Amino acid sequence: KQEVTQIPAALSVPEGENLVLNCSFTDSAIYNLQWFRQDPGKGLTSLLLIQSSQREQTSGRLNASLDKSSGRSTLYIAASQPGDSATYLCAFKSNSGYALNFGKGTSLLVTP
Amino acid sequence: SQTIHQWPATLVQPVGSPLSLECTVEGTSNPNLYWYRQAAGRGLQLLFYSVGIGQISSEVPQNLSASRPQDRQFILSSKKLLLSDSGFYLCAWSAQTGELFFGEGSRLTVL
Numbered sequence: 001k002q003e004v005t006q007i008p009a010a011l012s013v014p015e016g017e018n019l020v021l022n023c024s025f026t027d028s029a030i031y032n033l034q035w036f037r038q039d040p041g042k043g044l045t046s047l048l049l050i051q052s053s054q055r056e057q058t059s060g061r062l063n064a065s066l067d068k069s070s071g072r073s074t075l076y077i078a079a080s081q082p083g084d085s086a087t088y089l090c091a092f093k094s095n096s097g098y099a100l101n102f103g104k105g106t107s108l109l110v111t112p
Numbered sequence: 113s114q115t116i117h118q119w120p121a122t123l124v125q126p127v128g129s130p131l132s133l134e135c136t137v138e139g140t141s142n143p144n145l146y147w148y149r150q151a152a153g154r155g156l157q158l159l160f161y162s163v164g165i166g167q168i169s170s171e172v173p174q175n176l177s178a179s180r181p182q183d184r185q186f187i188l189s190s191k192k193l194l195l196s197d198s199g200f201y202l203c204a205w206s207a208q209t210g211e212l213f214f215g216e217g218s219r220l221t222v223l
Contacts, residue, residue, distance in 0.1 A: 004155070032210045043118075043202055044156075044214040051210070091156075093210060098144065099158040099171060100212055 004103035021075040023090035114139035118215030131190040135203030143205040145186040150200040
């Protein structure tokens, strides 16, 4: 069974801090890895997609990296803001099958 | 640009009643479509996916079924709901890049 682990499960930081969210996965034969944001009671918003041939992707204050050999991905958020408060989920798609395998997420709270 | 619509947003149904959740995608053709369920304290679970009209694959055996009557329409159904069917149901579509985009979700409570 393919598993995705996200650490920490919850994180509280003061506004302005840089932070790193971690994601580890068990399948090295991945097709891509995607980071999402989910606000309470809402659907998932795609933040970054990293293809298996890529090492990182950047969008604004967000940077995601992928290390297939170690089965790890990190999401770096620079200069955090209260509006960044949400649950962040990582998910990977393996080379076989259609499903994205999701972690349980990291709940982030950025305090003013 | 592409958008995905999902309805109803909230649904409260008695045990044994039928269910129909609908999802439509705009701005793209022949998308891969997905139904996921998110239960409290658990990760998202893929229920069904479809690569074309009338083509449905089920990932888990359950009380639910899916249909794709049109290219950009995906429907999740049940003939008789169980308590365990309660959850947050999310429709999604994938682009050529493999990136997955989700709808706003439908929260189902079975009483």
